Amino acid sequence: MAWKAKADSDFTAARDLLKIKSSSTDAICFHCQQAVEKYLKAMLIFHGMEFPRTHDLSVLAEMLSAKQREIVEFREKFSMLTSYAVDVRYPDDEPIPGSNEAKQAFKCAKTIKNIFNKTIKAKKDI
DSSP, X not given: OHHHHHHHHHHHHHHHHHHSTTOOHHHHHHHHHXXXXXXXXXXXXXXXOOOOSOOXXXXXXXXXXXXXXXXXXXXXXXXXXXXXXXXXXXOSSSOOXXXXXXXXXXXXXXXXXXXXXXXXXXXHHO
């Protein structure tokens, strides 16, 4: 699945950047947002659902809520992550996320990745 491969690539980039002490936390947060966005879109495809062209994770999660109830728990985190899709990529008055925010973003991305993998595995086991 192409969306999963792209999500895995962003997840790996975020994970590897986290290992570097002086790493750019904005880049980590961006890759975490991208990974989550692509895992959510992959889940929508898996469930046979079309999705709009958006970076808004809350929109994608709402669409998935009937099929993937556990996704609803992340609404608050999705709001934060969504801001990393664009805001952290350009110089602005927005503060750069700190290392704690980067770690939280990665934790969320890892959880969504695990939910995606369990969803795919459950279908294979049927």
